[in-house]
Amino acid sequence: MKNVLSFETKLSQAVTQIENKYSKTRVLEAGEKIFDFLEPQQNIYFSLNGIVKLFKIDRIGNEIAIALLPEKSFFGLSSLLLDELEQKYSASAVTPVKLISTPTFRVRQELHKSPELSSLMIRQLVSRLLNAEITIEFLRMQRSQTRLVSFLLILSRDFGIKTNAGIEINLRLSHETLAEMTSLSRVSVTKFLGQLRHQQMISIYRQKITIHDPKYLRQYYKIPDLLS
Template sequence: MAGVTSGFSRYSPHPSRKEALKLGNLVPSEDKTLHQVIRGLDGASIEIVARSKTIFFPGDPAERVYLIRRGAVKLSRVYESGEEITVAMLRENSLFGVLSLLTGHRSDRFYHAVAFTRVEMTTAPATSVKQAMENDPKVGLLLLQGLSSRILQTETMIETLTHRDMSSRLVSFLLVLCRDFGVPKKEGITIDLKLSHQAIAEAIGSTRVTITRLLGDLRSSGLVQIERKKITVFDPIALAKRFS
């Protein structure tokens, strides 16, 4: 995916920063962030993906590792029936696309990765990441910490989808978004994502009509407010108790 394709762009660090990056490589890895480590690898780049554009499809070669700098990415599993189930909503500093690192050999993508918002990522070839891990065990530790966060997000999403009652599933999803994308405000917690009813329906395996009705019920109950596709939860604890 070189160049600019379907809202996707990649660019290497600006030439004026090359020397700075070389100097940065002299800094002990324990003093670096994961972004700094990946950015300093051979073949690293910054990639920008427009909202709703695909980052990779299932079956694509797993050749690069991604770390979100800004924005949100939706990971989903596509089944033979055509059904697509969301397995994670990834926020800033989330690591993904690491399958080839885990298997130790060339792999194909398992998930469908889509930019839920406009996304900026630090990315590097899997071969460079593996080489860095072999050269410095501390790099492996940083990657493990990033991967642990990613696994936790997946487990949380799967737990959300285990609710058979769609009202409980929606509430659980909103609470996850409050935790991962919530911005505290005077009136409550505002989810810092523009969420269409269709996008929510696709994320939790429902329909737009059902989500519209359920969100209307929550709004009528005084539990949420929706303005310009941004949802504010007035009291997450009260919302959780109401549907526990």
């Protein structure tokens, strides 16, 4: 069987070819901004470790979460298609993060050498856009508890590991982080998580949340089935 490499693997190979000469390594503390949507976006980023948050700012200045990215993720990919002044989102470190950045034009040169890689890039961008739209839609829900549950379901989709107890979200998430990602207060997050634990819908061990039955949780809170 032909070995088909993933988009991230192929792009990683392209970045590796120019990494030593053109890339820079950065180490960021939790909460530190990586780039702002107002800044010209001139680099592609690859996280070596840590969790990165992508977000937008609405008209009244509130953050709207777009995605949480695990380690070994590329971001800033829209700079390959958009003008430098058209960057549409910001990025910051949720946990301590180590990343490398490579000038966009160098990555673009590698993409021009491979039509297959360019096609994979477009599919990856479309997939991320669709997931971002779903995330934004659910996080706009009026009821605070439903918003938190929706976000947990999104995390279980993107970071979930199947265990005997259910789906474990393979991220260490503090109440403060969940509050920031859902635009809720930390007190509200603590209260709602406590209610979910009391209802035996979730369990938490060392900041990792396990959803015992995601389908039942979604149905109980009447959340549309758009997360699969």
